[in-house]
Amino acid sequence: MSKATRKSNTRLRKKHFSNDKLNMLVDTLAAHAEEINQQNLKREVQQRKKEIWEEVARNVSAVCTTLRTVKDCGVKGETLIDMGAGPCTIQLLSAANSFNEIIVADYTERNCRELEKWWKNEPGAFDFTAFAKRVCEMEGNRQTWIEMEENLRRTIKQVLRCDITKCNPLAPIVLTPVDCLLTNFCTENVCTDEKSFCEYLKNMTSVLKPGGHLILTALLECTVNIMGKHRLPSFPLTESFARIALIDTGFAIRYFKVLPSTDDSPEPLTDHTGILFVLARKEL
Template sequence: MALDFTGKEDYQKDFDPRAHLDIQYTPEGALVTGGYLSFMLKNLFTTFASGAIRGDTLIDIGSGASIYQFLSACEFFREIIASDYSDRCLQELEKWLKKVRGTFDWSSTVKFVCELEGDREKWTEKEERVRTTVTRLLKCDVTKSNPLEPLTLPQADCLLSFLCLQSACMDPESFCSALRNITSLLKPGGYLVTGGVLGASRYKVGQKVFSNIVLEKDFLESAICDAGYVVERLDVLPRVDMTALHVTDFKASFFLVARKQTVVK
C-alpha cells in the first residue's frame, strides 16, 4: 500500500529532529550501517579537498539538524548558510552550534573526517571551525521560486543539499520544479553538491513514517541536466546492510557534483 505524501505541515508538526538523529546517525543508525554516512563523508572530503570548489558563500538546502555536510566544506568557504523548512530542525541545529548541553554527539563523525584529513586529534578544532563558518540559519521552502523568501540573497558559489528534495516533493514533476527553484540561488558556473538515497519510498522518525519519492539514477541525472547543470560526477553505492529496512527502505546511496551552466539553453 502506497504511503500518503507527507508535506510541509507534517514536517512542521510531527518531525522530531533529535529522534531522527538518534535513529539514523548513531553508530547503529540506519544511515550509518547502510553505508550512507561514510560514503557521503568520503566523497565530500575528496570533492572539497581537490580545491576546485571554493568561494565566499555556500548555501545548504534542507540542513535538518545535521552538521556532517559542513565538515569538509567549512575549510573552503568564508560563510555557510544553513536552511530548513522545519523550525524544530533549525532550533536543534542552533543548539549544537551554541554548545547547548545534551545535543546530539557528532564527535565520531567529526573524528572520521579529521582522520581523512590526516589528523584525527584535531576534531575539536574542526567543530569550532563549523561553528564559526555557519553564520546563518534560515527558513527554506523549496516549493517557492525563491526558496528563502522573503529574503533575497546574492547568488551563492555553491549549493549543498542532502536528503532534502526527495522528501519534500510528492512526484517527479515537483522534484524538478524544486530543483529549478534552488538553482536560482546559485551563481552561473557555481556548483551543486548533493547526495541522497535511491529506491527509497519512506523513512521512520519515532512512530511517524515520512514519504520519499522513489529516485532512480537515470531520472536523477536527467533532472539535474534539465535544470541547467552539467553533471561532473555521479557515484552510487549499493546499501551495505539491510537489517534496518523497517526504518528506511533505501536501496543505494548517491553522491553528485554538477556545475551550473553559464548560459542555459
C-alpha cells in the first residue's frame, strides 16, 4: 500500500470516527432533552391534577353542605335516585343515612362501570378516602370514614344507565316513583337552551312521586367546561330562570341558595359565576 493511500484511509477513518461521535452526541442530547421535556410535562400534569382536585374538593364541600341542610329539613324516605352521578359516589355518603336504598344512574357506560367497581369494592376502584374523611369531619365524626363508605355500599341497590333527553330517562326500565331525586351539575351541561332545560328537568323529575323532593345543584352562567383538550359547551343558567323552570315544572321551592364562585386559578375548568343549590317539593 502506498504512503498516499495510507494517509487517505487514515483521514477517512478519522472522518467516520468524528461523524460517529457527533451522532452519539446528538442522540445523547436529544435523549436528555426528551427526558427534561417529560419531567416538565409530568410537573405540569401533577400541578393540573392538583388544581382539578382542589376544584373538586370545593364542589364536594359545597354539595355536602347542601345535603346537611337538606337533612336538617327532614328529607328522608325509602328510595333516592342520583341521576347524572358521573363516576363519583362521595355525594351520597350523607344521603345513605336518610334513605333505605339508593339507585345511582349515569349516561355513560364507563362511568357506570366505575360506579360498580367502587360499589362492589373491586380492585382498581377509585380511592375516595380523602373525600370521605372530609365528609366525616363535616358530619361531626359521628361515623368513621370506613363505616360511612360501607354504609353507602350496603344502601346502593342498583347502578343504571340514564338519558335525561328521554321522557323516561331510565328506559327501558320503569321504576315505581321514588321519594327523592339528587342531580348535581347535570341538566345545564346537557341542554342547549331554556326550552331543553325545562324539557330535561321534566324528564328527570318524572321518577319522583307527588310530595317527593328534588335536590339539585347547578353551575350558574357557565358557558364552557374544560376537560383536557376538550371544551364542552354549557347552558348559562341564571337564578331567575332556574326559579321559573322549577315552578313551571310543578315544584314548590323549599331552599334556594347561591354560593359565589371562588375559583381564582389561572386556568379555571369552568367560567361559572356561582353554584346553585335547590331543595324543592313536587306538587303535581
